[in-house]
Amino acid sequence: xxxxxxxxxxxxxxxxxxxxxxxxxxWMGTRLNDAGIWVQRRVAxxxxxxxxxxxxxxxxxxxxxxxxxxxxxxTADDITKPTLLEYFGGKMVRxxxxxxxxxxxxxxxxxxxxxxxxxxxMVPDSCAVLQNLRGTAPGMWFEKNDxxxxxxxxxxxxxxxxxxxxxxxxxxxxxxxxALLHQTLITxxxxxxxxxxxIRDFEAAMPAHIKLAYLPSYGLLKLRLTTEAPDKITxxxxxKDAHQALKSLVADILVAEQDLPMGVILGxxxxxxxxxxxxxxxxxxxxxxxxxxxxxxxxxxFKGSVVSYANETKTSVLRVSPETIRQxxxxxxxxxxxxxxxxxxxxxxxxxxxxxxxxxxxGGTDEKPVGTVWIAVGxxxxxxxxxxxxxxxRARNTEMTAIAAMNELRKWLVG
Amino acid sequence: xxxxxxxxxxxxxxxxxxxxxxxxxxWMGTRLNDAGIWVQRRVAxxxxxxxxxxxxxxxxxxxxxxxxxxxxxxTADDITKPTLLEYFGGKMVRxxxxxxxxxxxxxxxxxxxxxxxxxxxMVPDSCAVLQNLRGTAPGMWFEKNDxxxxxxxxxxxxxxxxxxxxxxxxxxxxxxxxALLHQTLITxxxxxxxxxxxIRDFEAAMPAHIKLAYLPSYGLLKLRLTTEAPDKITxxxxxKDAHQALKSLVADILVAEQDLPMGVILGxxxxxxxxxxxxxxxxxxxxxxxxxxxxxxxxxxFKGSVVSYANETKTSVLRVSPETIRQxxxxxxxxxxxxxxxxxxxxxxxxxxxxxxxxxxxGGTDEKPVGTVWIAVGxxxxxxxxxxxxxxxRARNTEMTAIAAMNELRKWLVG
Numbered sequence: 001x002x003x004x005x006x007x008x009x010x011x012x013x014x015x016x017x018x019x020x021x022x023x024x025x026x027w028m029g030t031r032l033n034d035a036g037i038w039v040q041r042r043v044a045x046x047x048x049x050x051x052x053x054x055x056x057x058x059x060x061x062x063x064x065x066x067x068x069x070x071x072x073x074x075t076a077d078d079i080t081k082p083t084l085l086e087y088f089g090g091k092m093v094r095x096x097x098x099x100x101x102x103x104x105x106x107x108x109x110x111x112x113x114x115x116x117x118x119x120x121x122m123v124p125d126s127c128a129v130l131q132n133l134r135g136t137a138p139g140m141w142f143e144k145n146d147x148x149x150x151x152x153x154x155x156x157x158x159x160x161x162x163x164x165x166x167x168x169x170x171x172x173x174x175x176x177x178x179a180l181l182h183q184t185l186i187t188x189x190x191x192x193x194x195x196x197x198x199i200r201d202f203e204a205a206m207p208a209h210i211k212l213a214y215l216p217s218y219g220l221l222k223l224r225l226t227t228e229a230p231d232k233i234t235x236x237x238x239x240k241d242a243h244q245a246l247k248s249l250v251a252d253i254l255v256a257e258q259d260l261p262m263g264v265i266l267g268x269x270x271x272x273x274x275x276x277x278x279x280x281x282x283x284x285x286x287x288x289x290x291x292x293x294x295x296x297x298x299x300x301x302f303k304g305s306v307v308s309y310a311n312e313t314k315t316s317v318l319r320v321s322p323e324t325i326r327q328x329x330x331x332x333x334x335x336x337x338x339x340x341x342x343x344x345x346x347x348x349x350x351x352x353x354x355x356x357x358x359x360x361x362x363g364g365t366d367e368k369p370v371g372t373v374w375i376a377v378g379x380x381x382x383x384x385x386x387x388x389x390x391x392x393x394r395a396r397n398t399e400m401t402a403i404a405a406m407n408e409l410r411k412w413l414v415g
Numbered sequence: 416x417x418x419x420x421x422x423x424x425x426x427x428x429x430x431x432x433x434x435x436x437x438x439x440x441x442w443m444g445t446r447l448n449d450a451g452i453w454v455q456r457r458v459a460x461x462x463x464x465x466x467x468x469x470x471x472x473x474x475x476x477x478x479x480x481x482x483x484x485x486x487x488x489x490t491a492d493d494i495t496k497p498t499l500l501e502y503f504g505g506k507m508v509r510x511x512x513x514x515x516x517x518x519x520x521x522x523x524x525x526x527x528x529x530x531x532x533x534x535x536x537m538v539p540d541s542c543a544v545l546q547n548l549r550g551t552a553p554g555m556w557f558e559k560n561d562x563x564x565x566x567x568x569x570x571x572x573x574x575x576x577x578x579x580x581x582x583x584x585x586x587x588x589x590x591x592x593x594a595l596l597h598q599t600l601i602t603x604x605x606x607x608x609x610x611x612x613x614i615r616d617f618e619a620a621m622p623a624h625i626k627l628a629y630l631p632s633y634g635l636l637k638l639r640l641t642t643e644a645p646d647k648i649t650x651x652x653x654x655k656d657a658h659q660a661l662k663s664l665v666a667d668i669l670v671a672e673q674d675l676p677m678g679v680i681l682g683x684x685x686x687x688x689x690x691x692x693x694x695x696x697x698x699x700x701x702x703x704x705x706x707x708x709x710x711x712x713x714x715x716x717f718k719g720s721v722v723s724y725a726n727e728t729k730t731s732v733l734r735v736s737p738e739t740i741r742q743x744x745x746x747x748x749x750x751x752x753x754x755x756x757x758x759x760x761x762x763x764x765x766x767x768x769x770x771x772x773x774x775x776x777x778g779g780t781d782e783k784p785v786g787t788v789w790i791a792v793g794x795x796x797x798x799x800x801x802x803x804x805x806x807x808x809r810a811r812n813t814e815m816t817a818i819a820a821m822n823e824l825r826k827w828l829v830g
Contacts (some may be wrong), residue, residue, distance in 0.1 A: 014630055016454040017597060018445030021637065023436050025459070030433030039431040040466065043461040044440070047628070051455065059471070074608040076618060109432040116608050129729070155631065157807050182432060193531050203491060213462070214490040216570065217431055224434065275689070279722075285708025286701030289722045292699025296776055296809055305722035307694075307704045313719035318733065318759055346732055352766065353513040361711055392572050395710055414717065 003228070004175050006032055007041045007059035011052060011070035011080055012154060015044040024048040024069050024156055029165065035168050037065060047071055052083045060147040065171065070154030072137040074116040081124070084151055088142045091124030094328025096219055098138045105136055108407075116133035122363070127151075130166040134158045141168060148174070179235035182225040183243050184215075184259035187250050188407055192216050195223070198309040199249050210242055218396075218403045222259060223250070223305040255407065262406040263298075269413050270351075277390045277409070278347035279305040279316055282330065283373065287402045288353060303349050308339065318342030324367035331368055333376075333385050340376035340383050351379045351413070353405040357388075357398045373401050384412055418643070419590050421447055422456045422474035426485035426495055427569060430459040434609040439484050439571055443578065444523060446629050450583055451592025452480060462486055467498045475562040481571065482587065487552040489531040495709075496539070499566055505541030505556045512546055513538070513553045520551055542566075545581040549573045554581060563589070577642035594650035599630075599639040602665050603822055607631050610638070614664050625657055633811075633818045634704030637674060638665070670822065678706035678713075684828050685716035685766075692824070693762035695733055695754040696719040697745065701767060702817045718764050722755065733757030746771045748789055748800045753804040754790035755798050766794045766828070768820040772803075774812045788816050792824040799827055 001292050008028055029039045045051040045061060052071075059066045073082030083090060099121035106113045123129055125307060130139030130150070135158040142149040152159045187195060190212050195205070195367055203212055208231075215222040220392040225242050229235035247257065256265045270277055279288045289305035292298055308314040311330055315322050320338040328334040341352035357373030360394045364370035370388040388404055390397045423443055423547050429435040437459060444454045460466040460473060467486075474481045486495030488524040514536035521528045535551045538544055545554030545565070550573040557564040563581055567574045571600060602610060605630050611618070618627055624644070640657050644650035662672065665700035671680045683691055694703045704720035707713055723729040726745055730737050735753040743749040754769035772788030788807040804818055805812045 008437070013626075013628060013641070014639070015441070016444050016457065017448045017641075018441040019445070019597075019599070019637075021436065021438050022440045026430070026433040026436045028433070033432045037681070039433075040461060040463075041470075042457075044429065044457040046455060048455075055456075073629060073631075075611045076615075077626070079630045111606070112611075114608050114612055116611060148487075157578070157811055160808075192527075193451070195492045195528050197529055198510075211428075211492070213428055213492045214488060215434065216488075217702065222431070222434075224429070226432075278728075284705075285713075285717075286696075286720055286722060288705030288706045289701030289724075290699075293488075294810065294813070295726060303725035304728035304732070305701055307701060307708075307720035307722065308716055309704075309708060309720075310718035313693075313762060316763065317719070317721070321543060347728060348441050348731065369740075393575075395709065396572055398709070403622075 003178050004037045004065065005040045005063045006037050006065040006067065007063040008041065009055045009059060009066060009068045010042070010044045010154070011047065011068065012044075013046045016046050021082065024154065024159055025285070027156070027160065028067060031163055032167055033180055033182065035172050036180050037171060037175070038180065047077050047079055049079060049083050049086075052080065053087055055086050057151070060149070064147055066147060066149045067167070068149065068151045068158055070151045071152065074120055079376050080151060084127075084142070088124060088126040088144060088149075090124045092122045093125045094121050095123045095138060096130045098129060101131065102136045113327040116403055118189055130162055132162055133165070134161040141170070178228055178230055179232040180226070180228050181235045181239045182224055182226050183239055184222050185243070185246060185250060185257055185267075186255040186259065187221045187253040188219065188255050189253050190221070194219055194223055195253075196248065199246065201202055202245060202249055206242065210238065218402065219338065219400050220255060222405075224259070230404060255410070261291065261294070262403050262410075264295055266291060266406045266410050267298055267301060268294050269410060273413065273415070275350040276303050276351075278303050278343050278349040279352060280343035281305055281307045282309060282314070282339070282355060282361050283357040284355050284398055284402050285309060285406070287398055288355070288405055291402060291406070303347050305342060306346060314339060318346060325352065329368070331358055331374055333387070334372055336374040336376040337383055337385055340378065344380055350410060351377070353377050354411045355401055355405050357397070357401055359394045359401070361394060371397055373397075373404070375401075375405050375408055377405065377412045384408070419480065419592050420455045420478045420479055421452050421480040422458065422478040423454060423484065424470045424474060424483045425457070425459045425569070426483065427459075428461045430679060431461050433673055436748055439569065439574055440716060442571070442575065446578055447584055448595055448597065450587050451595050453595065462492050462494055464494060464501075464669070466589050467495065468502055471502050471564065475564070477608045479562055481562060481564045481566065483566045484574055485568065487568045489535055489551070495566060498814055499542075499555065499557070500539040503559060503564075505539045505540060507537045508540045509536050510538045510544045510553060513544060517551045517597050541564050541692060545577055547573055547577055548580070549576040556585070558740045562771065590609070593643055593645055595641070595643050596650045597641050599638055600658070600661060600665060600672055601674065601680075602636045602638065602668040603634065603646040603670050604668050605636070607636055610636055610665065610668075614661065617660060617664055618671040621657065625653065634815050635670060635818065635822075639674070652717040669819070670825070676706065676709070677818050677825075679710055681821045681825050682707060682710050682716060684825060688828065690765040690828070691716055691718050692766050692768070693718050693758050693764040695758035695767060696720055696722050696727065697724060697729070697754070697770060698772040698774050699820070700724060700769050701815055702813055703770070703820055706817060706821070718762050721758055721761060729754060733761060743785070746783055746787055748802070751789040751791040752798055752800055755793065759795055766792070766824060768792050768824045770816055770820050772812070772816055774809045774816070776809060787810055788819070790816075790820050790823055792820065792827045799823070
């Protein structure tokens with residue numbers, strides 16, 4: 001099949017020394033896949049002329065499309081543009097549309113325009129300029145030896161605007177790509193190897209052009225099917241069959257039929273049932289509420305949270321009895337149950353999640369080691385409690401707790 | 416200078432199609448830098464034999480150290496191990512220490528041991544095995560043509576354990592590396608190009624082996640100095656001078672002298688002043704509390720948060736007057752001030768942040784467009800309010816609001 005292959009080159013020392021996590025590549029990968037373009041390599045290099053030149057040379061030998069982000073700012077460490085000029089040839093010229101935008105950008109903010117800002121409008125005349133409506137650095141589209149190169153700013157918000165408005169539409173127009181479909185099922189409660197054992201026959205019988213991948217993710221297991229076909233209709237039909245078959249094999253451990261964040265999965269159920277929810281969070285410190293409210297429109301079903309990090313807040317705001325905490329401790333079934341009861345009353349919601357645990361690195365005891373978590377979920381008539389024990393570091397324990405709590409409320413709602 | 420160069424290869428289709436954000440590489444980059452090893456390239460490839468073989472070949476031609484993560488699980492899509500066997504030669508043998516650990520892992524959890532789990536203990540006899548104390552897939556250390564290759568599991572928690580316990584100590588032992596130092600200043604309130612203009616003379620006068628980078632980050636600007644010297648003492652002395660000089664040039668806009676998350680910067684000030692804090696969050700949905708409680712020991716100064724996503728929660732828990740909301744709206748100076756006052760009383764803390772805004776994509780009006788945010792910070796006698804207007808998407812608006820609120824409380828505390 002005529003697969004269009006792409007490489008993504010990200011530029012910046014901050015990516016190599018670990019100061020910045022590269023979120024751009026993942027986002028770009030998703031969008032390119034949607035357009036039927038297969039990202040086969042992602043390469044990060046530093047702010048170094050020779051490293052950039054090598055990467056351009058090597059990736060264009062492998063891929064038909066090379067997307068480049070970063071190094072386009074107005075300061076001396078931003079060397080992408082002169083390096084592109086060197087690689088593609090030509091001379092620097094002023095792009096009038098960019099110039100007008102840059103001037104307007106600073107004028108509208110009442111700021112003076114510096115020479116280095118004006119320089120943002122200078123581009124190699126060997127490129128087609130893509131207008132960046134969200135910032136001052138323009139996108140640049142080059143072609144050389146039948147390979148397309150697109151240089152984009154590294155600021156995610158600006159890169160995304162250019163990808164959506166300019167790059168993806170132009171690539172779609174250029175290539176007649178095969179349809180590339182991914183679909184993911186999410187399961188919980190069974191380890192990767194046991195799931196693999198259970199679906200062994202299904203996996204063995206899959207046609208060669210359908211791929212199955214196992215992705216463990218914070219106590220969940222994602223099963224991703226990928227199929228490729230000459231057209232969308234064929235791909236969708238094949239995917240539907242494989243997805244149905246796989247789904248029926250994991251029905252008892254199924255969390256969701258698509259790869260959605262747990263906050264979205266839970267939100268959809270609440271919306272469908274017309275119920276409101278809230279949280280009482282101790283050890284997760286607001287992380288559950290934060291994940292739920294990431295979703296636009298979550299105010300339709302989420303009313304709020306009491307982050308009771310201090311015991312005093314548990315008693316004063318959530319009305320947990322001081323006697324309960326004294327007798328059983330803040331991390332106990334009794335306390336988390338009273339937190340849930342308190343949240344139901346104080347937030348006036350239909351259902352809640354309450355969590356209390358020891359995330360580490362300190363605070364553990366023999367009886368309640370680091371990673372011990374009590375969770376309560378439910379509504380006024382029916383609160384369910386459960387104990388978890390995570391064996392990770394603080395950040396991972398917190399994330400695992402947030403996802404486990406949302407998953408437990410999900411089970412309570414659908415069960 | 417004898418710079419040891421490294422490449423990181425990450426393996427997995429999920430990285431290319433955008434299903435997973437690669438956080439491993441950034442973490443590994445930081446640790447390798449601390450050990451004086453310069454990561455010059457990071458490459459992500461799919462679960463594809465030929466792509467892995469090419470990456471091993473190409474990166475080992477450029478780097479002395481090649482670290483590889485991912486593709487070591489127990490399922491059929493995990494092809495890293497057979498590919499390494501093919502590349503390095505030898506035959507598969509059972510590693511007894513790993514076998515014992517795998518058996519113990521399943522026994523201690525009361526799970527049966529499957530054949531595919533036992534296979535985790537099979538390794539090429541061309542490698543030295545690194546024991547993974549946090550999971551079943553072992554680390555593998557190969558050497559070929561004077562290049563070191565280390566294969567590690569992709570699960571971040573397991574990879575980190577192996578890096579800290581095995582890989583970094585062995586690399587330190589092997590190489591006498593030059594000292595590589597990074598130090599970052601954080602500023603706020605002035606754009607990248609204006610800061611560059613102000614420190615232009617400093618930048619022009621810097622010796623060639625000191626580098627300065629500009630990293631805009633959610634309304635802040637990070638200035639990173641990098642220096643390299645034959646030994647730590649020289650490097651530290653050079654860094655101290657450059658850092659002092661730069662600091663004095665940006666004293667009026669300085670947020671922090673190190674690259675720390677805003678939750679840590681704020682926490683350190685609270686701890687030093689012996690004050691307690693809390694938050695009242697509407698549009699940020701718990702994100703501020705979550706960032707503050709990411710820090711171990713934050714319970715010493717952070718007591719909790721009321722996430723009042725619904726107006727009803729603002730009035731019932733935070734005691735905002737319904738009349739205030741009716742008259743001025745939930746996103747207003749008056750409401751956010753009453754939220755702050757309410758949080759001070761309800762959470763019984765010395766100081767608070769309160770935020771209310773419209774994060775988008777919906778909910779904006781002509782008078783209060785998407786991105787409008789009111790913030791209140793302060794203590795009982797002195798609450799300060801300010802209006803922000805962010806022009807981004809929902810996720811970025813939320814993150815900008817959280818950081819702005821923490822920065823405003825920081826200014827209030829030190830001002």
